[in-house]
Amino acid sequence: MSRRALYSPSKAAKAALGTNGFVAHTAELLQSKAWRSRSIHLVRLLDRLELENIAHAGKENGYLRVTWGQLVEYGLGRRFISAAIHEGVQLGLLQITHQGRYRAGKTDPSLYRLTYLASKFMPLTGPPEYHPPTDDWRDRENGRTKPARPQKHRSFGHPWEPTNRVHHG
Numbered sequence: 001m002s003r004r005a006l007y008s009p010s011k012a013a014k015a016a017l018g019t020n021g022f023v024a025h026t027a028e029l030l031q032s033k034a035w036r037s038r039s040i041h042l043v044r045l046l047d048r049l050e051l052e053n054i055a056h057a058g059k060e061n062g063y064l065r066v067t068w069g070q071l072v073e074y075g076l077g078r079r080f081i082s083a084a085i086h087e088g089v090q091l092g093l094l095q096i097t098h099q100g101r102y103r104a105g106k107t108d109p110s111l112y113r114l115t116y117l118a119s120k121f122m123p124l125t126g127p128p129e130y131h132p133p134t135d136d137w138r139d140r141e142n143g144r145t146k147p148a149r150p151q152k153h154r155s156f157g158h159p160w161e162p163t164n165r166v167h168h169g
Contacts, residue, residue, distance in 0.1 A: 021054035029116050034091040034137035041084035044076040046093065049112055059130070062097050062119040064112045085110075092136035 029035050038046070048071055052064045072078050088094030092115055100110035113119050115136040121129045 021057070023050045023054065023058075023117065025116070029135075029137070032137055033141050034093055038091070038093070039084065039087060041076060041080040042087045042091075042093075044074060045071065045081070045084040045088060046114065048074045048076070049094070049114055053114065053117065058117070059128075060120060061117050062111070062113040062121065064114070065109050066112065067107065067109045090140070092138070092140035095136070 025035075048066055049064050052066050053061050056064075068078065068081055071081055076084065085094065085096070089096065095113040095115055096110055097113050098111035100108045102108070115134050117133055119131050119133070121131055123129060
């Protein structure tokens with residue numbers, strides 16, 4: 001038997017990775033300003049979202065559900081979560097596909113999409129569709145588009161937005 005028949009790159013990769021899963025990052029992404037300028041809080045947020053994506057065999061990007069409690073458990077301080085999410089959106093690495101809420105003791109967690117990975121789309125009828133990465137971070141770096149500003153909740157602003165309150169002292 002020839003040596004060529006014994007070696008298979010895909011078999012070698014499967015043997016090395018086992019069933020642990022992985023997330024592929026392109027060289028272009030790793031060299032981008034968006035990737036290199038991430039804060040440690042955004043790094044932790046993206047790592048946790050990537051782990052969630054791996055837990056679903058990479059097939060739920062766009063519907064990644066990670067609660068604030070899970071982020072805190074992973075090591076992201078509660079006071080840094082909003083800013084990390086905002087930073088990820090501003091850099092084009094993250095998109096909020098559903099804005100969650102907390103009302104009357106019930107939680108409706110937000111859903112996220114990592115823009116540098118393939119994502120799932122659920123049409124009203126038929127099977128799910130899978131779309132290639134949108135790589136929104138490229139547009140942000142080239143200045144072609146401006147990110148949408150997050151909508152403010154009706155009763156209070158986000159921690160990264162200044163309030164219009166007048167302080168009387």
